[in-house]
Amino acid sequence: MRELSIDGRRIADDADVYVIAEIGHNHQGSVEKAKELVRAAHDCGVDAVKLQKRDNRSLFTRDLFDQPYDHENSFGATYGEHREALELGHDAYVELQGYARSLGLGFFATAFDEPSADFLADLDVPAFKIASGDLTNVPLLRHVAAFGKPLIVSTGGATIEDVDRAVDAVRPLNDQVCLLQCTAAYPAAVEDLNLQAIATLRDRYPDLVVGLSDHQDGIAMSLVAYMLGARVIEKHFTLSHTWKGTDHAFSLMPEGMRKLVRDLRRVPDALGDGVKRPLDIEAKPLEKMGKKLVAARALGAGHVLGPGDLAARSPAGGGLPPYALDGLLGRRLVRPLEVDEAIHPTDVEPVAEPAVQATREGA
Known part of the structure; x- marks a missing residue:
């Protein structure tokens, strides 16, 4: 039976969908803005909030780190300065983790490198996210799997052989794996979502929970994903489409997230038991x-x-x-x-x- 547990929350075909508000770096490097986002996400009814963690100096080549990055969404003169300005440190994470827990929210992050994975492991996060770009990063997959916490793995840009390789690398160490169908475009057009891949992943991995990392800028496609068997839905979240940064434009604002969560929670009741009868x-x-x-x-x-x-x-x-x-x-x-x-x-x-x-x- 496909089943996963994050912070005591059971995720399975017969359970409520698990909704993650992807805050990423939409906090713009501000702890206070991050707390506002966490609170708003809670008020929308999501199950968890997620950030992104990078050790920028070790993650990027020197050329990329020092590359000029001067445009309207930049927070620094170089790409490295930009990324550093958006990064939250240990004390900020501890504060946000405690705040999320006080609201009853799951709190974890995407680990883009091994130092970041170790950073999150020291915080005892209940799960780890692996981005699509690291699906082929078998060393990182094994490193994170060894922590024994659930792994939520995005599969954007992947072949089925890439997914097989990742699953084969992780499963000997950790069988708590969730695969997310994903289109690694920001935003993703409806015609590029390939939601039928959810059914493909479910058929190929009958004991793994499957979900959707949804980069489309509406809410309807996540509902279609649920009908195809997705039981984890991840959506980017912001408080304003006008904020500086590349992700805000396709992120859901609170009203959209609230409606998404509401509609996802309604689906099981709407499906009923299939018996045709007058009511x-x-x-x-x-x-x-x-x-x-x-x-x-x-x-x-x-x-x-x-x-x-x-x-x-x-x-x-x-x-x-x-x-x-x-x-x-x-x-x-x-x-x-x-x-x-x-x-x-x-x-x-x-x-x-x-x-x-x-x-x-x-x-």
Whole structure:
């Protein structure tokens, strides 16, 4: 059975979807903004918040670290300065972790390198996220898997062989793995989401939880993902699309996240049990909209019913349904009917066939 537990929260096909608000670096390097995002995410009803952790000096080549990075979304003159300005340190993480826990939220981060993974392990985070870019980074996968905590692994830009390699690297050390279908584009167009890959991953790994890292800028595709079997949904989260930074434009704001969580929680109830049956709440509307058979005109006793004598008119109830019409035609009324008066089974009798009548008279 595919099942995962994060901070005591069970994630499985028969459990509620696990929703992660990806804060990433949308906090802009500010602890206070990060706390605002955590609080807003909690108010939206998510299960967890997630940051991104990088050890920038060891992660990037010197050329990339020193590369000029001067544009409207830059927080530094070079790419390294930009990344350092967005990075939160130990004390900030401790403060945010405590704040999230006080709200009952899961709190963890993407580890982009081994020092960052060690940093998060020292904080005793309940899970680790692996970004799509590290799906082929087997050394990092093994390093993180060895901590024995659940791994949520994005699969953007991957072949199925890449996914197999990652799973094979992790499983001997740790079987608590969740695979996220992902399109590594920011934002991702609807036509590039390839949500059917969720079913592919579920079929290929029948004992692993599968989810979606959704970079599309709406909420509907996550609901489709749920219907395909995704039980973890990760969405980027911000408080303003106008804030400085590249991720804000496609991140959900609180109203969007609230609606997403609401709708995801509604899906199991909406699916029901599959038994087709009338519901009590349908009775009154269907009585008004439905129809019964009534006399289309005044009909006398002894009249043999023919086409046009009866009509299907609203409201339903207190008479025979329209599907009974064929069984009434050719029968004789035993009492008169006024126009629009409902007809009942006791209002008609069979008409004796002439041959049968002649036989009786001869006898």
